Amino acid sequence: MKIVSIQDISCYGQCSLTVALPVLSAYGIETAILPSAILSTHTGGFTGFTVHDLTEEMPAIVSHWEKEKIRFDAIYTGYIGDARQFDTIRSTKKLLNKGGLFFVDPAMADNGKLYQALTDDIVAGMRGIVREADVILPNLTEAAFLLERSYKENCSREEIKDILTSLADMGPETVILTGVSYDPDQIGAVAYQKGSGTITEYFTPRIERNYHGTGDVFSSVAIAEILNDKEIDEVLKSACEFTVSSIISTLPDESHGYGVKFEQVLAERAHLNK
Numbered sequence: 001m002k003i004v005s006i007q008d009i010s011c012y013g014q015c016s017l018t019v020a021l022p023v024l025s026a027y028g029i030e031t032a033i034l035p036s037a038i039l040s041t042h043t044g045g046f047t048g049f050t051v052h053d054l055t056e057e058m059p060a061i062v063s064h065w066e067k068e069k070i071r072f073d074a075i076y077t078g079y080i081g082d083a084r085q086f087d088t089i090r091s092t093k094k095l096l097n098k099g100g101l102f103f104v105d106p107a108m109a110d111n112g113k114l115y116q117a118l119t120d121d122i123v124a125g126m127r128g129i130v131r132e133a134d135v136i137l138p139n140l141t142e143a144a145f146l147l148e149r150s151y152k153e154n155c156s157r158e159e160i161k162d163i164l165t166s167l168a169d170m171g172p173e174t175v176i177l178t179g180v181s182y183d184p185d186q187i188g189a190v191a192y193q194k195g196s197g198t199i200t201e202y203f204t205p206r207i208e209r210n211y212h213g214t215g216d217v218f219s220s221v222a223i224a225e226i227l228n229d230k231e232i233d234e235v236l237k238s239a240c241e242f243t244v245s246s247i248i249s250t251l252p253d254e255s256h257g258y259g260v261k262f263e264q265v266l267a268e269r270a271h272l273n274k
Contacts, residue, residue, distance in 0.1 A: 007078030013042035014259025015213035027224035164192035202236035
């Protein structure tokens, strides 16, 4: 199994490709990267970070791979900072991923707001690739932007069902919605599979601490589990519990607010699998 992940490299901060690459690799999936930009740190909580945009370089990388007859079983997109890169994503799918799976984590917003420096053209571009995706993994804020609706933090089951089915109507076969809570003491993810009409839920105890990069951890584990042919209930359980374990491993270190110590969880799981 071979996948290419298209998102930024935040050199410090435990998010995007520095999460996707080790997690997918640890699950036995050969992982290539197509970086969209190189940042000195991620954009949450840091100031004065540097950004080197790779929009012009990305098509040349794809062209070289195509000449080398490199092909991928799956594509996984995350944070995209320049709307021109959506054309490169489509070219990658057309040239290197014919008949393969296309995963989209529309990593662009949280807590009712777009991430710093992102604009409406990114939202429009995300809507476009969501229509072409097989599996999407938005949080509630991203779902609101994709559907052009007002953000609502606490939704009923009927409202969540409407969000899921409306997102599926855009194109994807499977929608995994994160940050869902029907109980103030719990939070989790809900999945909808269009073919069967099945809705699957998984919840864990809520931890009152926010960390950057948890969405990347969740999505990377969920995608790895899907590529390892796990059923959707197992996918949600693994991704939710891995994310919570990563948060718990970080809690004792109060100076570590920029990401989660997912590496410790990977190490523990690797030891258990020996």
